[in-house]
Amino acid sequence: MRGICFAKPTVLLVAAAIIFGTLALSAQQQDVQENSQHMLTYSRGEAVLPVYHGWHPNADGTIDLWFGYLNQNWREETDVPVGPDNTVSAPWGPDAGQPTHFLPRNNRWIFKINVPKDFGKNEIVWTLTTHGKTYRAYATLNPGYIKDDSGLQREYFGQAPAEGNEAPKITVEGSLSRVVKVGEESELTVIVSDDGQPRTGRGAPNSDAAAAGGAAGNARQQARASICGNVRQQFFCGEPNEGAGSLSSVKGLRMQCFLFRGDPETKVAGDFGHAASVVFDPPQEKAWEDHRGGSPWAAGYTLPPLPKDNIWHIKTSFKEAGNYVVRCQAHDGNLVTNQNVAFTVTP
Numbered sequence: 623m624r625g626i627c628f629a630k631p632t633v634l635l636v637a638a639a640i641i642f643g644t645l646a647l648s649a650q651q652q653d654v655q656e657n658s659q660h661m662l663t664y665s666r667g668e669a670v671l672p673v674y675h676g677w678h679p680n681a682d683g684t685i686d687l688w689f690g691y692l693n694q695n696w697r698e699e700t701d702v703p704v705g706p707d708n709t710v711s712a713p714w715g716p717d718a719g720q721p722t723h724f725l726p727r728n729n730r731w732i733f734k735i736n737v738p739k740d741f742g743k744n745e746i747v748w749t750l751t752t753h754g755k756t757y758r759a760y761a762t763l764n765p766g767y768i769k770d771d772s773g774l775q776r777e778y779f780g781q782a783p784a785e786g787n788e789a790p791k792i793t794v795e796g797s798l799s800r801v802v803k804v805g806e807e808s809e810l811t812v813i814v815s816d817d818g819q820p821r822t823g824r825g826a827p828n829s830d831a832a833a834a835g836g837a838a839g840n841a842r843q844q845a846r847a848s849i850c851g852n853v854r855q856q857f858f859c860g861e862p863n864e865g866a867g868s869l870s871s872v873k874g875l876r877m878q879c880f881l882f883r884g885d886p887e888t889k890v891a892g893d894f895g896h897a898a899s900v901v902f903d904p905p906q907e908k909a910w911e912d913h914r915g916g917s918p919w920a921a922g923y924t925l926p927p928l929p930k931d932n933i934w935h936i937k938t939s940f941k942e943a944g945n946y947v948v949r950c951q952a953h954d955g956n957l958v959t960n961q962n963v964a965f966t967v968t969p
Contacts (some may be wrong), residue, residue, distance in 0.1 A: 666698035670724045672750045675731060675777070676769040683739040687761040688747055688769070689720065690730040691790035692842040693910075700724040700752050701895040703886035707751040710735070714746050722883040723896055724752075725910040730777055733956055735761070750804060773954035778871040783956055787819040790952035792961045801965045804943055807903075810963065812934040813875060814952045820873045859960060870920040871911075873955035874925045877905040879936055880951070882962060885944025900946065903937040909951055918955070 675688040693700060702708040703722050710718035712821045730763045735746055746761040775783040795811040884896025892898055907926065908917035917923065929935075938948060946965045951958060 648673035662768065664695050666695050667753060668694035669755040669757065670694070670700050670750055670752045671757045672748045673709070674759040674761045675769040676773070677763055678769050678774065685737050685739065685741055685763065687737060687746060688731050688734045689759060689761070691724060692728050693724045695727050696726050697893050699726060699893065699895045699897050701884045701890060702752055703719045703749065711747040720748060723881045725880065728911045778956050784820060787954070787956055788817045789957035789959045790814050790816040790954050792877070792950060792952040792959045794937040794950060794961050798962070801966045801968065803968050805939055806942065807937045807939045810879060810936040810938050810950060812936065812950050814875065814877050816931045816954055818874045818879055820954065820956055871955045872923055872925060875928065875952070875954050876907070876918060876925050877934055877952045878909050879948055880906060880909050881946065882949035885946060888942065888944050896946070899940055899942040900948070901939045901941065916932050919949065941964065943967045943969045
């Protein structure tokens with residue numbers, strides 16, 4: 623009996639250890655599975671997450687609340703018209719200038735809502751539903767979300783930027799509200815000026831002077847050849863680069879136009895959604911942060927040459943009738959300035 627008495631707790635302890643070990647292993651396997659799920663990348667079918675980037679105080683006392691988004695897909699460009707599935711809370715919405723066409727992956731500082739200095743403890747909510755999942759971004763004046771001029775640039779730079787940089791200035795000649803027929807070309811003449819900061823990786827300022835600085839300036843432009851080569855596809859250019867994990871944008875001025883809003887009355891299929899109905903000549907470089915290649919966020923990427931006098935000429939046409947908004951974006955690597963052009967496309 624004495625031996626049996628000593629044996630019982632030993633057996634129980636061994637059994638408990640086995641059960642505990644089995645449960646721990648099961649939990650560990652579950653954690654591995656969940657972590658593996660988080661490490662997966664998706665071409666399509668995943669939700670778009672609205673993001674509140676923070677608030678910026680202006681000299682006149684008003685405040686800009688900045689929003690962006692993370693499209694979890696690497697290929698699918700999702701379309702969500704303004705309405706129950708893409709809405710900003712009252713009295714600022716439902717339409718507060720948010721996008722309805724969502725490019726892949728991370729897209730920062732996409733739209734802002736200007737509020738008075740007495741906004742106080744109010745909040746603005748951007749609600750976005752895609753692929754059956756609803757997410758919300760809550761904008762408040764929490765002190766932790768303040769972004770001064772330096773803070774705005776840190777998002778791209780990753781460290782304290784040099785002082786004195788100003789955002790590029792962008793102008794689209796002609797009307798910002800146009801009517802064209804299907805297949806008819808409308809030229810976007812885009813003029814950009816910049817202060818030459820931040821400097822490019824070659825130590826040469828990327829400015830109007832560099833663009834029109836004679837033979838030396840032209841030589842520098844030619845050295846900044848695009849990774850995409852001379853022939854570029856509309857949606858993809860260049861090949862993924864191994865180790866292209868830099869979160870910082872290549873520094874230097876560039877400009878590209880892309881679809882910001884598709885026709886709200888038209889349902890579309892395919893990975894590119896409404897963007898498949900827009901034709902840019904020449905094809906435009908990626909505006910979204912593709913760290914694999916073909917965008918200014920990829921390792922090994924070099925900026926394309928600046929056009930003469932920093933004037934871009936982009937022929938724009940549409941394959942389908944409807945209402946569209948094209949955004950032209952000037953970016954110096956730290957700060958961004960946008961200009962939208964609305965198109966009414968008739969049959």
